[in-house]
Amino acid sequence: MSGQSGDGPNVSDLFSAPGYTLIDAWWWPYLFVLLVGFLPTEIWRVIGVFLAGDLEENSPILVWVRAVATALVAAVIAKLVLFPTGALATTPVALRVGAAATGFAVFKFSGDRVAAGVIAAEAILIGGWLMLGT
Amino acid sequence: MSPASREVETDLVWFLRGARAVLSAPALILIATMVGYGGLARESGLALSETLVGVALIWALPSLLVMVSGILSGASLIACMIAVALSAVRLLPMTIAFVPLARDPARPRWQMFLAAHFVAVTAWVFAMMRLPDLRREARIPFFLGFAISLVTANLIFVAIAYQALAAFPPVVAAALFFMTPVYFLTALWAAARHHADKLAMVAGLVLGPVFHWLEPQFDVLWAGLIGGTLAYVGAKWGWPERE
Numbered sequence: 001m002s003g004q005s006g007d008g009p010n011v012s013d014l015f016s017a018p019g020y021t022l023i024d025a026w027w028w029p030y031l032f033v034l035l036v037g038f039l040p041t042e043i044w045r046v047i048g049v050f051l052a053g054d055l056e057e058n059s060p061i062l063v064w065v066r067a068v069a070t071a072l073v074a075a076v077i078a079k080l081v082l083f084p085t086g087a088l089a090t091t092p093v094a095l096r097v098g099a100a101a102t103g104f105a106v107f108k109f110s111g112d113r114v115a116a117g118v119i120a121a122e123a124i125l126i127g128g129w130l131m132l133g134t
Numbered sequence: 135m136s137p138a139s140r141e142v143e144t145d146l147v148w149f150l151r152g153a154r155a156v157l158s159a160p161a162l163i164l165i166a167t168m169v170g171y172g173g174l175a176r177e178s179g180l181a182l183s184e185t186l187v188g189v190a191l192i193w194a195l196p197s198l199l200v201m202v203s204g205i206l207s208g209a210s211l212i213a214c215m216i217a218v219a220l221s222a223v224r225l226l227p228m229t230i231a232f233v234p235l236a237r238d239p240a241r242p243r244w245q246m247f248l249a250a251h252f253v254a255v256t257a258w259v260f261a262m263m264r265l266p267d268l269r270r271e272a273r274i275p276f277f278l279g280f281a282i283s284l285v286t287a288n289l290i291f292v293a294i295a296y297q298a299l300a301a302f303p304p305v306v307a308a309a310l311f312f313m314t315p316v317y318f319l320t321a322l323w324a325a326a327r328h329h330a331d332k333l334a335m336v337a338g339l340v341l342g343p344v345f346h347w348l349e350p351q352f353d354v355l356w357a358g359l360i361g362g363t364l365a366y367v368g369a370k371w372g373w374p375e376r377e
Contacts (some may be wrong), residue, residue, distance in 0.1 A: 019204065019211035020179075029184045036211065037201045038191040040219035045250040048229025052237075055230055058328075062227045064366040066327075067334040069224035071365060072217070072358025073196045073322060074338025075345070076203055079353070080315040082343050085206065086177045087307035100316055107320040115159045117320040118313065125312050129305045 091129060099124035145275040148268075152279025155260070161284055164195075164256045165291050167317040170310040171198055172292035173299045178202045182296050186289055193285060194254040196221045199314065200354060209351050217355050229253050235265045236273050245274050252281035255321055330369035337361030 009022050020032055055062065081096050088096070103121025110116035155161070168189065175185040180202070192198050200221045204214035229250050236249055253261075260280060265273045299307055326332050341357035349356060369375075 014211045015213070016210050018208035019214045020208075022211055029181065030187060032211075033184055033188045033191065033201070036204070036214040036218055037188050037197055040215050041192050041194055041197040041222040041225065042251065043219070044222050044225040045229050045253050046247065048226045048253070049233055049246055049250050051226070052230045052233030062230070063328055063330050064362065065223050066227055067330040067366045067369075068358050068362030069196075069221055070322060070326070070331050070334040071338035071341070071361030072200070072221045072354050073224075073318060074335045075342025075354045075357035075361065076196070076199050076221070077315045077318050077322075078339045078342035079203065079346055080199075080311075083346065084311060086173065086311055087304040088311040090304070091308060096312070099312070100319060103316045104319055104323075107323070112320075112324050114317070114320045114324055115163060118163055118316050121316040122309055122312060126305060126309055129308065 091125070092132070095125065095128040095132070099128065144271070148272045148275040149279035152276040152281075153283040155264070155280050156283045156287055160256050160259065161287070163313075163317060164284070165288055166310070167195065167313040168288045169291050169295040170313040171195060171202075172295045173307060173310055174199075174202055174314070176296050176299060178205050180205070182293065185296060186293060189289055189292055190285060193252060194222055194225060195314070196224075196255075196318070203354060207350050207353070213352055213355065217352075217358075220355065220358050225253055228258050232258060232261055235261060236277060238270045238274055240271065241274055245278075249274055249277055249281070252277070252285065255325055257281045257284060259325060328369065329373045329375060330366050333365035333368050333373065334362050337365050 009017060013022060019036060020029065022028065022032070081100050082093060084091075084096070099121045102124050103117040106120035107114060107117025171189075172185055175188070175198075176182075180188070188198055188201070192201070197218050200218050201214060203209075204217055209217070232250065232253055233246065236246065257277075257280065261277055265277065268276055295310070299310075302310075322335060323332065326335070338357050338361045341361045342354060345353035345356045
């Protein structure tokens, strides 16, 4: 894993140093995407193909596993709304939370139509942006 | 004409029929969301080529988001890998549900692995809705036609948006960034099959910011493990499934 220069990362760096900038080489970001993105994602699909037919989709372990995954993605959603980057960061937090909440309400009242929820949330966000003149 | 070449022709026809389904509301929403992701990736310091490689190889947007969230918070290699693996574990039960629908004993196994690579929320919901109505031999090419066209369309629009984002008015950029959380807020709820999934969403939404404040490097990891376990236990004892 360490570079040829001899001062590459040691084992403890894998746990503590920021991963994306761990190795200063042009190929590292691609290897990073492969190790951090592709591998831990694809493995579940491959295991799924092997297990299909043996493991019941609604077995307790899979229900728990899915709950953990859902909570994790929900945490990312909350972070994207509360602590965004870029252009979205200039909007007031109340507008973002209000727009997301309205979008979810419209989604529910439209009979779980994702498109309706997304359009409502975007309309509030853009309307709020234009009214506040950010 | 040999039987083999006739099969290829039929596969192609089904592939193209699948490809045509990319012109649908869920696929277009995903593309708009992925365009927002392209902007986020750029803000996080990912090069265009890294962004595109990520979309093509990973494909599941939650994995991409968790990866970028890890880059932004300076998380370590191991922490990033664990967080992505935990966010992607939902693909396991989804694949287990997908395989019996797509299975065609006449086809080689690699085609199933190829099809499974595209399992992610949008393509999976599409498969659940459309595959049961098709003949067995049509299912894999139809699904691959849809999935491969969907990935290709996403790559094209992400590349355009990545380059053009700086030229967009800020309100457009903000609206695109906002697609991601709002899409998942609704799509995840729509894909929830158990009470535990819904409780887990609420727990994650609350615990994400809490752990962001307590333990920024591992925030989504803790929110996922603790929130998901609380949701599982809560659903088991407090809100059991009827059946």
